[in-house]
Amino acid sequence: MIELVWFKRDLRAADHAPLAMAAKSGPVLPLAVVESDYWKLPETSSRHYLFWRESIDDLRRQGVPLCVRIGEVTAILKALHDSHGIRRIWSHEETGNAWTYERDKSVTRWCRENSVGWKQIRQFGVLRGPTDRDRWAKQWEAFMAEPLAKLPDNITYADTTGDQLPSHEGLGLTYAPCPQRQRGGRTEGLALFESFLSSGRARHYQRAMSSPTSAAEACSRLSPHLAYGTLSMREVVQRAYSEVSALKAVPPDHQPIPPRGLNAFIARLHWHCHFIQKLExxxxxxWRDLHPAFRDARTQGFGDPLFEAWANGNTGFPFVDACMRSLIATGWINFRMRAMLVAFASYHLWLDWRATGTRLAQLFTDYEPGIHWPQVQMQSGSTAINTPRLYNPVKQSHDQDPDGIFIKQWVPELSKLKGRAVHEPWTLSPLEAREQGFILDESYPAPIIDHEAAARAARERLTRIRASDGFYQHQRAIYLKHGSRKSSRHTPKQGRAWVKKKPANQLELDL
Structure with missing residues (x-):
């Protein structure tokens, strides 16, 4: 009989409680499954699979002899049960998408029918079952303070053969070039974390994380490693707290990193789990608007000309297009720009967040369903518990990229333009356009909308939606279930005034 450890989005050996616990109970078979049907889902992409495959390879180099199987999980479990006899399955809990949720329900039924135990262990500060949001923050801190799981000195691994890891083409994934994609594996994740803490990248974290020109360097860039579990959340939190304590013992003028910067980073680790808790x-x-008043409010999506222009970075708004093209090429962009992309699509273009969210999921190497879908809903306004943010695409351009450096890097058609024209090429006079060798709608698209008129129309629609019967009663119920607060003192009272009590940093998750 074997103890089967099912590796899902926890591709590491360090602080891996299921592996540590299984190793104390008998011979271990570490299993990773290439689920062909999963990789056919519309939100998956080659960049996700390549990161996952690189992480699998690195896990093997860490000394874990993974058995890789291709196919449907319950069929694979049956075959292994027939050949080896499975005493127990061990895994981390997973807050995935609807597909993985249904798959886990199928595995639960298989285990029950075959008298096989399945022990699922927390990986994040996310709670299953009824959850008291007034106590959630303290429970998160308590979980993160627990000792890291340690593996026994010697682990007996069961002997079994596996399948070869398929290529992305073998899974039917179309290769979308992402030349600056982050690479998977714990080795890469540890190197990133060390460079964040030791090389000074974290020094300007608080100030630089909002700008697209500085965020790629100032942010930790650990998000894909947390999403695929090459690093554990607990080890990251504990190391960050340890660094803060060490910094406080150093005179302020000798601190390589301001403690407040690392505290801001730790706050975003809180928000990581806070959002996953929403989907859990x-x-x-x-797939469904949290607030019923927003259901069926937006119907445009895939195939709509506005969607296609947005999805490919051809809206005619230079800063929006630069952000999208940067994301396509790198697989990452900072949080403020993610929020702007969703808000522009949801308000100015009035596109369905399910379609725009799917497109972004394909592009984010760090796609984490539990963060992604609550965030997309929040930025589109359909949660109704956050003040709608209608980012002005022109103002954002001037504010976030005043010299046009980011725009010129990712929208080279505008590289010769000067001053205001980089942000608003449609304002060039015919003479100025000729002098700069620019022809609007030939060199670069004209704006696909009048952004000021579109913003006015969006506000009018939002006003009508918020005036609908029962809007604020539903809004309050959503906040009570999902809102972030440190104690019951923050629980809202009846009426609208409670909206002002929301934490100011609700929109500031950025790893």
């Missing part, structure tokens, strides 16, 4: 508590967040 309400899986329908992936």
């Amino acid at each position: 508590s309400e899986p329908e967040t992936e």
Whole structure:
């Protein structure tokens, strides 16, 4: 009989409680499954699979002899049970998308029918079952303070053969070039974390994380490693707290990193789990507007000309297009720009967040369903518990990229333009355009909308939606279930005034 450890989005040996616990109970078979049907889902992409495959290879180099199987999980479990006899399955809990949720339900039925135990262990500060949001923050801190799981000195691994890891083409994934994609594997993740803490990248974290020109360097860039579990959340949190304590013992003028910067980073680790908790508590967040007043409010999506222009970075708004093209090429962009992309699509273009969210999921190497779908809903306004943010695409351009450096890097058609024209090429006079060798709608698209008129129309629609019967009663119920607060003192009272009590940093998750 074997103890089967099912590796999912936890591709590491360090602080891996299921592996550590299974190793104390008998011979271990570490299993990773290439689920062909999963990779056919519309939100998956080659960049996700390549990161996952690189992480699998690195895990093997760490000394874990993974058995890789291709196919449907319950069929694979049956074959292994027939050949080896499975005493127990061990894994981390997973807050995935609807597909993985249904798959886990199928595995639960298989285990029950075959008298096989399945022990699922927390990986993040996310709670299953009824959750008291007034106590959630303290429970998160308590979980993160627990000792890291340690593996026994000697682990007996069961002997079994596996399948070869398929190529992305073998899974039917179309290769979308992402030349600056982050690479998978714990080795890469540890090197990133060390460079963040020791090389000074974290020094300007708080100030630089909002700008697209500085965020790629100032942010930790650990998000894909947390999403695929090559690093554990607990080890990251504990190391960050340890660094803060060490810094406080150093005179301020000798501190290589301001403690407040690392505290801001730790706060975003809180928000990481806070958002995953939303999807854990309400899986329908992936496909249904949380607030019923927004259901069916937006219907345009895939195939719509506005969607296609947005999805490919051809809206005629230079800063929006630069952000999208940067994301396509790198697989990452900072949080403020993610928020702007969603808000522009949801308000100015009035596109369905399910379509725009799917497109972004394909592009984010760090796609984490539990963060992604609650965030997309929040930025589109359909959670109704956050003040709608209608980012002015021109103002954002001037504010976030005043010299046009980011725009010129990713929208080279505008590289010869000067001053205001980089942000607003449609304002060039015919003479100025000729002098700069620029022809609007030939050199670069004209704006696909009048952004000021579109913003006015969006505000009018939002006003009508918020005036609908029962809007604020539903809004309050959503906040009580999903809102972030440190104690019951922050629980809202009846009426609208409670909206002002929301934490100011609700929109500032950025790893």
